[in-house]
Amino acid sequence: MVDIHCHLLYGVDDGAKTIEESAAMLQEAKNQGISAIILTPHYRHGFFAYPKEEIEEHFMRLSGVAKGLGIKITLGTEYHVNSHIVEAFDRGRCRTLAGTRYVLCEYSHDSEYSYIYQMSQELIFHGYIPVLAHVERYQALYDLAAAEELKNLGVWITVNADAVLGLEGSASKRYCKKMLKEDYVDVIASDSHGIKNRACHMLKCFEMVSKKFDDDLADRLFISNPSKILMGEIQ
Numbered sequence: 001m002v003d004i005h006c007h008l009l010y011g012v013d014d015g016a017k018t019i020e021e022s023a024a025m026l027q028e029a030k031n032q033g034i035s036a037i038i039l040t041p042h043y044r045h046g047f048f049a050y051p052k053e054e055i056e057e058h059f060m061r062l063s064g065v066a067k068g069l070g071i072k073i074t075l076g077t078e079y080h081v082n083s084h085i086v087e088a089f090d091r092g093r094c095r096t097l098a099g100t101r102y103v104l105c106e107y108s109h110d111s112e113y114s115y116i117y118q119m120s121q122e123l124i125f126h127g128y129i130p131v132l133a134h135v136e137r138y139q140a141l142y143d144l145a146a147a148e149e150l151k152n153l154g155v156w157i158t159v160n161a162d163a164v165l166g167l168e169g170s171a172s173k174r175y176c177k178k179m180l181k182e183d184y185v186d187v188i189a190s191d192s193h194g195i196k197n198r199a200c201h202m203l204k205c206f207e208m209v210s211k212k213f214d215d216d217l218a219d220r221l222f223i224s225n226p227s228k229i230l231m232g233e234i235q
Helices: 019-031 052-069 085-090 113-125 144-153 161-165 170-181 202-212 215-231
Strands: 002-006 036-039 072-075 078-080 102-106 129-132 156-160 187-189
Touching (some): 002 187, 085 102, 161 187
Protein backbone atom coordinates (compact mmCIF):
# COMPACT_ATOMS: atom_id res chain seq x y z
CA MET A 1 0.00 0.00 0.00
CA VAL A 2 0.95 3.66 -0.46
CA ASP A 3 -0.05 6.27 2.12
CA ILE A 4 -0.20 9.79 0.67
CA HIS A 5 -1.33 11.62 3.84
CA CYS A 6 0.57 11.11 7.08
CA HIS A 7 1.90 13.22 9.96
CA LEU A 8 4.74 10.88 10.76
CA LEU A 9 7.53 13.47 10.53
CA TYR A 10 8.50 14.37 14.07
CA GLY A 11 8.60 17.79 15.69
CA VAL A 12 7.07 19.92 12.93
CA ASP A 13 3.30 19.91 13.55
CA ASP A 14 0.73 18.07 15.70
CA GLY A 15 1.96 14.66 14.56
CA ALA A 16 4.89 12.62 15.88
CA LYS A 17 6.79 14.39 18.62
CA THR A 18 10.14 12.54 18.56
CA ILE A 19 12.25 10.60 16.10
CA GLU A 20 11.57 7.53 18.22
CA GLU A 21 7.83 7.95 17.69
CA SER A 22 8.40 8.45 13.96
CA ALA A 23 10.45 5.25 13.87
CA ALA A 24 7.70 3.37 15.71
CA MET A 25 5.12 4.68 13.22
CA LEU A 26 7.30 3.52 10.33
CA GLN A 27 7.58 0.07 11.88
CA GLU A 28 3.81 -0.09 12.28
CA ALA A 29 3.38 1.00 8.66
CA LYS A 30 5.67 -1.83 7.55
CA ASN A 31 3.70 -4.28 9.70
CA GLN A 32 0.55 -3.21 7.89
CA GLY A 33 2.01 -3.67 4.43
CA ILE A 34 2.74 -0.03 3.54
CA SER A 35 5.73 0.32 1.22
CA ALA A 36 5.71 4.08 0.53
CA ILE A 37 4.57 7.12 2.49
CA ILE A 38 4.28 10.80 1.61
CA LEU A 39 4.92 12.78 4.79
CA THR A 40 2.56 15.77 4.78
CA PRO A 41 3.25 18.29 7.58
CA HIS A 42 0.52 20.88 8.02
CA TYR A 43 0.64 24.41 6.73
CA ARG A 44 -2.08 26.64 8.11
CA HIS A 45 -1.65 30.37 8.59
CA GLY A 46 -1.66 31.23 12.27
CA PHE A 47 -1.56 27.57 13.35
CA PHE A 48 1.19 25.60 11.59
CA ALA A 49 4.11 27.45 10.04
CA TYR A 50 5.59 24.67 7.86
CA PRO A 51 9.25 25.24 8.94
CA LYS A 52 10.83 24.09 5.68
CA GLU A 53 14.47 23.84 6.83
CA GLU A 54 13.53 21.93 9.97
CA ILE A 55 11.26 19.64 7.96
CA GLU A 56 14.07 18.80 5.56
CA GLU A 57 16.56 18.26 8.39
CA HIS A 58 14.21 15.89 10.25
CA PHE A 59 13.36 14.13 6.99
CA MET A 60 17.03 13.41 6.31
CA ARG A 61 17.48 12.01 9.83
CA LEU A 62 14.47 9.76 9.38
CA SER A 63 15.39 8.59 5.88
CA GLY A 64 17.91 6.05 7.16
CA VAL A 65 15.32 4.48 9.45
CA ALA A 66 12.84 4.22 6.58
CA LYS A 67 15.45 2.76 4.23
CA GLY A 68 16.34 0.12 6.81
CA LEU A 69 12.68 -0.92 6.91
CA GLY A 70 12.34 -0.95 3.14
CA ILE A 71 9.87 1.95 3.11
CA LYS A 72 10.13 4.79 0.59
CA ILE A 73 9.41 8.17 2.17
CA THR A 74 8.97 11.48 0.39
CA LEU A 75 7.76 14.93 1.40
CA GLY A 76 4.61 16.94 0.79
CA THR A 77 2.36 19.45 2.54
CA GLU A 78 -1.17 19.38 3.87
CA TYR A 79 -2.03 22.96 2.93
CA HIS A 80 -5.00 24.64 4.57
CA VAL A 81 -6.22 26.53 1.53
CA ASN A 82 -6.01 30.30 1.35
CA SER A 83 -5.65 32.84 -1.46
CA HIS A 84 -1.84 32.48 -1.47
CA ILE A 85 -1.77 28.75 -2.23
CA VAL A 86 -0.58 29.01 -5.84
CA GLU A 87 2.20 31.41 -4.89
CA ALA A 88 3.28 29.14 -2.03
CA PHE A 89 3.84 26.21 -4.40
CA ASP A 90 5.12 28.23 -7.36
CA ARG A 91 7.84 29.71 -5.16
CA GLY A 92 8.63 26.47 -3.34
CA ARG A 93 7.46 27.82 0.02
CA CYS A 94 5.61 24.53 0.52
CA ARG A 95 6.06 21.12 -1.11
CA THR A 96 3.73 19.41 -3.51
CA LEU A 97 3.13 15.68 -2.99
CA ALA A 98 6.43 13.91 -3.72
CA GLY A 99 7.55 16.77 -5.97
CA THR A 100 4.70 16.18 -8.45
CA ARG A 101 1.90 18.51 -9.56
CA TYR A 102 -0.44 17.03 -6.95
CA VAL A 103 -1.31 19.28 -3.98
CA LEU A 104 -2.95 18.02 -0.78
CA CYS A 105 -5.63 20.58 0.12
CA GLU A 106 -7.39 20.98 3.45
CA TYR A 107 -10.41 23.18 4.14
CA SER A 108 -12.33 24.15 7.25
CA HIS A 109 -15.34 21.99 8.07
CA ASP A 110 -17.68 24.89 7.26
CA SER A 111 -15.98 26.15 4.08
CA GLU A 112 -18.54 27.03 1.43
CA TYR A 113 -18.72 24.85 -1.64
CA SER A 114 -18.29 27.86 -3.93
CA TYR A 115 -14.93 28.58 -2.27
CA ILE A 116 -13.73 24.96 -2.53
CA TYR A 117 -14.70 24.91 -6.21
CA GLN A 118 -13.13 28.31 -6.93
CA MET A 119 -9.79 27.44 -5.31
CA SER A 120 -9.74 24.05 -7.02
CA GLN A 121 -10.24 25.80 -10.35
CA GLU A 122 -7.43 28.21 -9.50
CA LEU A 123 -5.00 25.39 -8.79
CA ILE A 124 -5.94 23.52 -11.95
CA PHE A 125 -5.59 26.69 -14.04
CA HIS A 126 -2.01 27.00 -12.77
CA GLY A 127 -1.14 23.41 -13.58
CA TYR A 128 -1.68 21.75 -10.21
CA ILE A 129 -3.93 18.82 -9.36
CA PRO A 130 -5.92 19.34 -6.14
CA VAL A 131 -6.15 16.34 -3.83
CA LEU A 132 -8.84 17.01 -1.23
CA ALA A 133 -7.90 15.73 2.23
CA HIS A 134 -10.55 13.94 4.33
CA VAL A 135 -13.64 15.15 2.46
CA GLU A 136 -15.84 13.50 5.08
CA ARG A 137 -15.17 16.56 7.27
CA TYR A 138 -16.58 19.14 4.86
CA GLN A 139 -20.26 19.90 5.29
CA ALA A 140 -20.47 21.35 1.78
CA LEU A 141 -19.59 17.97 0.25
CA TYR A 142 -22.29 16.01 2.05
CA ASP A 143 -24.29 16.77 -1.08
CA LEU A 144 -22.85 14.04 -3.29
CA ALA A 145 -23.59 16.11 -6.37
CA ALA A 146 -20.93 18.55 -5.18
CA ALA A 147 -18.37 15.75 -4.87
CA GLU A 148 -19.25 14.56 -8.38
CA GLU A 149 -18.84 18.06 -9.78
CA LEU A 150 -15.38 18.39 -8.22
CA LYS A 151 -14.32 15.02 -9.61
CA ASN A 152 -15.50 16.11 -13.07
CA LEU A 153 -13.39 19.24 -12.66
CA GLY A 154 -10.29 17.09 -12.13
CA VAL A 155 -10.05 17.11 -8.33
CA TRP A 156 -8.95 13.95 -6.53
CA ILE A 157 -11.09 12.90 -3.56
CA THR A 158 -9.65 11.25 -0.46
CA VAL A 159 -11.17 9.97 2.76
CA ASN A 160 -9.45 8.85 5.94
CA ALA A 161 -9.22 5.16 6.79
CA ASP A 162 -10.52 5.91 10.29
CA ALA A 163 -13.65 7.54 8.87
CA VAL A 164 -14.39 4.52 6.68
CA LEU A 165 -13.97 2.26 9.71
CA GLY A 166 -16.32 4.38 11.82
CA LEU A 167 -13.65 5.59 14.21
CA GLU A 168 -14.55 9.22 13.48
CA GLY A 169 -18.26 8.76 14.14
CA SER A 170 -21.29 7.18 12.52
CA ALA A 171 -22.13 10.16 10.29
CA SER A 172 -18.68 10.09 8.68
CA LYS A 173 -18.90 6.32 8.26
CA ARG A 174 -22.28 6.56 6.48
CA TYR A 175 -21.00 9.34 4.23
CA CYS A 176 -17.89 7.36 3.27
CA LYS A 177 -20.04 4.31 2.51
CA LYS A 178 -22.18 6.37 0.12
CA MET A 179 -19.10 7.89 -1.51
CA LEU A 180 -17.54 4.47 -2.00
CA LYS A 181 -20.75 3.05 -3.45
CA GLU A 182 -20.95 5.92 -5.95
CA ASP A 183 -17.24 5.45 -6.80
CA TYR A 184 -16.43 9.06 -5.92
CA VAL A 185 -13.38 8.22 -3.78
CA ASP A 186 -9.94 8.15 -5.42
CA VAL A 187 -7.70 7.38 -2.44
CA ILE A 188 -7.97 6.23 1.17
CA ALA A 189 -5.14 7.54 3.38
CA SER A 190 -4.22 7.14 7.02
CA ASP A 191 -3.86 10.79 8.16
CA SER A 192 -2.09 9.18 11.11
CA HIS A 193 -0.61 11.46 13.77
CA GLY A 194 0.95 9.09 16.30
CA ILE A 195 1.60 5.54 17.39
CA LYS A 196 -1.31 5.56 19.87
CA ASN A 197 -3.32 8.73 19.30
CA ARG A 198 -4.78 8.81 15.76
CA ALA A 199 -2.77 5.75 14.78
CA CYS A 200 -2.58 4.11 11.36
CA HIS A 201 -5.38 1.66 10.48
CA MET A 202 -4.72 1.20 6.78
CA LEU A 203 -4.59 -2.60 6.77
CA LYS A 204 -7.84 -2.95 8.71
CA CYS A 205 -9.53 -0.54 6.32
CA PHE A 206 -8.10 -2.29 3.25
CA GLU A 207 -9.52 -5.57 4.49
CA MET A 208 -12.91 -3.98 5.19
CA VAL A 209 -13.15 -2.41 1.72
CA SER A 210 -12.12 -5.70 0.11
CA LYS A 211 -14.80 -7.57 2.04
CA LYS A 212 -17.70 -5.10 1.78
CA PHE A 213 -17.01 -3.92 -1.75
CA ASP A 214 -14.42 -5.84 -3.78
CA ASP A 215 -10.70 -6.51 -4.13
CA ASP A 216 -10.37 -4.36 -7.24
CA LEU A 217 -11.71 -1.28 -5.44
CA ALA A 218 -9.39 -1.84 -2.48
CA ASP A 219 -6.39 -2.22 -4.80
CA ARG A 220 -7.32 1.00 -6.61
CA LEU A 221 -7.83 3.11 -3.47
CA PHE A 222 -4.84 1.85 -1.48
CA ILE A 223 -2.33 0.90 -4.16
CA SER A 224 -2.76 1.94 -7.79
CA ASN A 225 -4.23 5.44 -7.38
CA PRO A 226 -1.91 6.57 -4.56
CA SER A 227 0.98 5.14 -6.59
CA LYS A 228 -0.04 7.41 -9.47
CA ILE A 229 0.20 10.40 -7.14
CA LEU A 230 3.57 9.23 -5.82
CA MET A 231 4.92 8.88 -9.36
CA GLY A 232 3.25 12.03 -10.71
CA GLU A 233 1.10 10.17 -13.23
CA ILE A 234 -2.04 11.84 -14.59
CA GLN A 235 -5.38 10.00 -14.77
